[in-house]
Amino acid sequence: MKCFGLSLFACRLPLLALWLVPLLVQAQAFRVQDIRVEGLQRVSAGTVFASLPVQIGDTLDSISIQQATRALFKSGYFADIQIAREGGVLIIQVKERPAISAISIDGNKAIKTEDLMKGLNDNGLSEGQIFKRATLQGLTQELQRQYVAQGRYGASVETTVEDLPRNQVKLNIEVDEGEVAAIKHINIVGNSAFDDEELQDLFELKSTGMLSWLNGNDKYAREKLSGDLERLESYYLDRGYLKFSIDSTQVSLSPDKESVYITVNVSEGDVFKVSEVDLAGDPVVGEDQIRLLVLMREGQTFSQVLMTTTSDYITKRLGNEGYTFAEVRGIPELNEEDNTVKVTFFIDPGKRAYVRRIEFRGNTRTADNVLRREMRQMEGASASSSRIEHSKVRLERLGFFKEVTVDTVEVPGTSDQVDVEYTVEEQPSGSIGASLGYADGSGLVLGANVTQDNWFGSGKQVGFSISNSRFQTVYSFNYTDPYFTPDGVSRGFSVFFRERDFSEFNLSTFTTDSYGASVNFGYPISDIERLGFSFGYNNISIKTGDFAVQEIIGSPRLDPRVEFAVLEEEYRDRCFDDNGAAQECDLSDVRQLVSELPESVLTETSDGFIDENGDNFNSYSFTLSWVQSTLNRGRMATRGASQRLSLEVALPGGDLEYYKLIYNAQYFQPLTRNLTLRLRTRLGWADSYGATSELPFFEHFYAGGFGSVRGFERNTLGPLSSPAIRYDQPVASVLTADESERLIPTDAAYLINTNGKIGTGTFGDDDDPFGGNVLVEAGAEILFPLPFIKDQRSLQSAFFLDAGNVFDTNCGPNQLNCFDVDLNKLSASVGIGVSWITGFGPMTFSLSKPIRENEFDETKVFDFSLGTNF
Template identity: 50%
Template sequence: MKRLLLPAVISALMIAEVHAESFTISDIRVNGLQRVSAGSVFGALPLNVGQAADDSRLVDATRALFRTGFFEDIQLGREGDVLVINVVERPSISGIEIDGNKAIKTEDLLSGLEQSGLAEGEIFQRATLEGVRNELQRQYVAQGRYSATIETEVVPQPRNRVALKIDINEGSVAAIKHINVVGNSVFPDEDLTDLFELKTSNWLSFFRNDDKYAREKLSGDLERLRSYYLDRGYINMDITSTQVSITPDKKDVYITVNIAEGDRYTVSDVKLSGDLKVPQEELQSLLLAKEGQVFSRKVMTTTSELITRRLGNEGYTFANVNGVPETNDENNTVSITFVVDPGKRAYVNRINFRGNTKTEDEVLRREMRQMEGGWASTYLIDQSKTRLERLGFFKEVNVETPQVPGTDDQIDVNYSVEEQPSGSIMASIGFAQNAGLILGGSISQNNFLGTGNRVSLGLTRSEYQSRYNFGFVDPYWTEDGVSLGYNAFYRTTDYDELDYDVSSYSVDSLGGGVNIGYPISETSRLSFGLSAQQDTIDSGRYTVDEIFDFIEQEGDSYLNFKASVGWSESTLNRGVLATRGHSQSLSLETTIPGSDLSFYKLDYNAQLFVPVTKTYTMRLHTQLGYGDAYGSTSRLPFYEHYYAGGFNSVRGFEDSSLGPRSTPSDGSNPGTIEDPDQDELPFGGNVLIQGGVELLFPMPFVKDQRSLRTSVFWDVGNVYDTNCPSTSDKCSDIDIGDMASSVGVGLTWITAMGPLSFSLAMPVMKPDEADTQVFQFSLGQTF
């Protein structure tokens, strides 16, 4: 009642001078304006010249001017037939100073104040400031900062302006001292409190920050508690009350949740109803809820999603499937009916791409399995999204299917992508005593100029060695996904400038090849390749007996023609830094008739990602290789050997340092010279066995994890030689007990220069003569 009377009393006082009698307004004069324009006043005033002014109209005019919010005081007067309006403007805000805030950023506070009407240049209203102060207090309470205080000060300034000072004392977040669930008899307290995201203070709370009370987190915990019971048959479970109390010093919080469990219900019957659109037996196979099972809301919801998805695959994008439980309290059973409303079949109007500033639309469009004009298939739309993710060009891919305005049976499919670096650039410069200045560089681009083609170019040049290579792959040589790739390389070594003891051997090679890949399914493909390679062993002075023996038997120059066949499969969710799915490949490479040497190599690679939790993933990987000679060739050429150690192998050991070692010559063989300083160098072998386990986890304190991978790993592997030369005593047959192994942590970061990888590893089992390397890094490869 007071709120209604007060404006009337004020208005009556303000028009006291003109209350005597009504008059016709001949003119209107406004006094006291500073910043507010006269036009704003006349625009809000419901009186005009020539109109009659009486008590009612003057009261309405006063209220209308107050509603503008511009004025602190308004008085109406009369000079003859002239209406005189005297106003006092509210002050404007010259600036806002906020001090003491840490939990909430200053930018966020200023943005919130601006939305409430408090910003520099705006008109100041004390009621608004008080409302903002109360809202800030509420936000800090929601964060568990019950001791937070907010003081505001309005400092008058010249020219009818004010400065606002907001002093915040955030206090400390109250820690949860105890969580108690009351009324449970079926499940123990520990099982129920473990469901809560909120925890009582423990030694991990400093890192997890999970002992700080927040209203939103408690709401989520209560929903998890309710779902826990509903998924185990307690359909009538109810949370009767929740009490959150705080100690007088506002430092400790006690949470009590009172529940009523009710009885446990089982499923008595499961039925389908509605317009099914697909054969009923197909939908019957999707019914996860079975007669006699304990009722589970999660099972019921998942069944609805499966049926909805099945209908979506047939174009019924707007299908609605609801599981309706009917309880029988006499025997504690539930009858579930899944009501199917398919709606109209939807068709795709347009497929649009956004965010691909570098990659051409055609590269994305050729990965589409959903076609424009066809009915909208949920499976095909998702499959298209997965194929975009597997390209490795994008950090993230999202898809939306909005309905076309004005239609009820058409949708657009909008894919939005966020591009990431899809190649690597490497450059090196160095100096060696015998080799002189070493310059090197390489560039590889998996999305060359946005065309989706893979191009690599590299060169390394020093005083004694030059290496050149070029590779190109067109993944869509034909429209149906047949790929074409070719490569060429040239390596040459000149020992004239070097002392003989720099290296055990060198191979000068010139070659090239072509490869064709053929898709046999959405996730697998076959590949066929042909190549030619000319290899020449330097005919200088050899210091390794194994090399001398091979050259004596086979010569020092070979022209080999190789054929290869391979099969690969990948269900990985991403082309780079995958977290789900598996991949494997099997390849056979062999020389063919017309070659100087006869040998083959068989390789198998596989990796499997197994989700452990929502954020943790287990990665299992292996690499196996076997090579041997056939026909007139005595053994696998030494320059085709496998090597192990380093990145993409057994971390914690130097590159290629595992396995058999060479035998320094004693000078007894013709063409060799004894070198007492010659080391036993890694020589590789014809058998490779390596693998490992990694636990992938998110890096703490980093919000965007899409370009990062951190892991704890265990690597194991070694190289063996099943056909040791008679001159060698440094190699052995396969012996699993002689495996090298290491444990450590690793990190890979996708940078603009390429994948940057680090590892810190400690060898667990070290074979004799293996060289260890605790810290390793690499630019241009991932693991």
């Protein structure tokens, strides 16, 4: 009889019960008229009867009673079983094993408690289950083996069972994980073609070094060593060593169980060259096409990676023809006499498969038709690996999903049909509801808004907002249907009203009130390219404050750097009496005085934009755009490229005539499994034409801050405006000597006011950013995963280098920091940035350090934006 983990006494109980049976039951067989089970507490009678190989009406003898006892013990629910007879009634007296009331685990860190609990549950040890000591002992040993596999040779697991009332127990598991043994030395024996250092660089495991405390690469783990040995073998096979072998591997442990020594014994063999490349089987497509996919050539050194890559290429090619389950195997035939190898690719295409059904899973918000219209693989058509994969990429480019996976499943009972199953995981695609947030440059943002690229799962883009910040007040609505027609022609429109105060946005002092509307269409010219057309109307009114700069409104003025002493010397005799009081000067006298001043005293001025063009405009615009994208995702892309070229023209017939040409591009290149290089650029050129004298200043380009050149204040790079002037005192003012010093400091001057009379003026404190008509921006980023965060799909972090500036081909005579296009004037910064897509909008952070700046640049170390629309 098997013991099943019971104590010796418990194991012998059935034998004792069977020995007592003759005393309770007549030795002769008897017919069971009824069965009664006694002693049950938690186990149901049905469970007992299901395990008992005896039914009413059966005839029992001593052998059948023995079999029944064994069957009940085998169920694992009972610690003791006694069988007796009372007339025709079979009486079964049981004692149940205790139930597990609670499980306590303490001391574990390397393996999480929930993982340990899952392992216990999978082995039948969980709260409410019947306690089995043998199972606990086996699980304890397995747990210790897991710690040993992690290199924790000193780990120990102690278990105690605490008895509780009502036949229950509590399991206490005490874990001492110990320390991971550190690798002191890795030795490779038998290598001559490559030195130890070159081969050891292939290993993920390293001997203890200066940075081991940070990356933990000196912590031994059996799985890591297995991976390292595979890389070592592949390294040799990719260089023609077809007879390479790893003869043995020894892992030695120091007596204190804290140091590990690894020795790998290898046999290199000779280098083999390819003598012939042959095709066998049924290629299905033309052999000449298959030959184009073969990467191996006669006479070159054999490479396993080229052989497997060739097999993959041929498999994909056959998959594109509908042979989804094609198998291609590269078979090397060695000739050890001349160290050559013949490589034969055996092709088994199988049957051409057709797609029976395309199914979508996980789209809890997005409608099926939104996903189905992105499909390039059709139901009923032959299955194409490239079309199935391209459909997956199109789903990822929507930007609605964190992840998209695809599986091709054979249809049971057929050999030529498959189902294609796309599984998606939804992610936030905008922000909905009341907004409360803060963004550098805009300040506190309050309002009600909806911005959704996937409106109620329809795939349509809808946005409307009523928002207010210190910079602007906006009322807007926009709508775009990306599939206005079934073949992918899009249509959209927008209307808006906007009030902006540019003095609150690091720009020159002026405000604008504007309203307008536009309609746009998009036309696909390929799967990765679109043309866009937009027609719009815009009305804009401009208001200038007391400190409106000269480029906006110009007026005659004296050079602000001229001090009062100079002015006093020039004007005292004619415009001031002996007491220092200002007296009226005739207009002709004023002009004469100004003409007599030295040229160094006068400021060369010209009319501002409003002087020449007015302050209220109606304009009609046409925009033509071209977009190309091979990005793998609509948000948080990691590979591919995109570029956009747009031309906006303010059409003749409106009050303004100008054009803007803008080019945006980005490119992603994986560097390693975890690192990706991103390159980006943004270029802009704008100018006026026709009756408009110059590019409207409110259409200037600006640079600096998020989405531009981080490390600098928003919009502050590039040309500055000329100082602004405000008239403070009229001619009639009577100035004493003390008042002169108080009212006319060195940064003020006598000005010719709008009536042609002399008064005092005050100049603005700062030169404000004014922008320009040429924009140059570029950047490089290394995208990397943040440590200790499992789900990186809505998170992107990067080390970045940003550079850029704004230039102007028509700088004013007194503008500071204004240059024609000069790449030597680019400002640059380096830093680290993080972007995170949350349920209420994006969060972005950056820490930056300028490494190249111009004289008037305003720098900034930390930037963030929280809860604003995107």
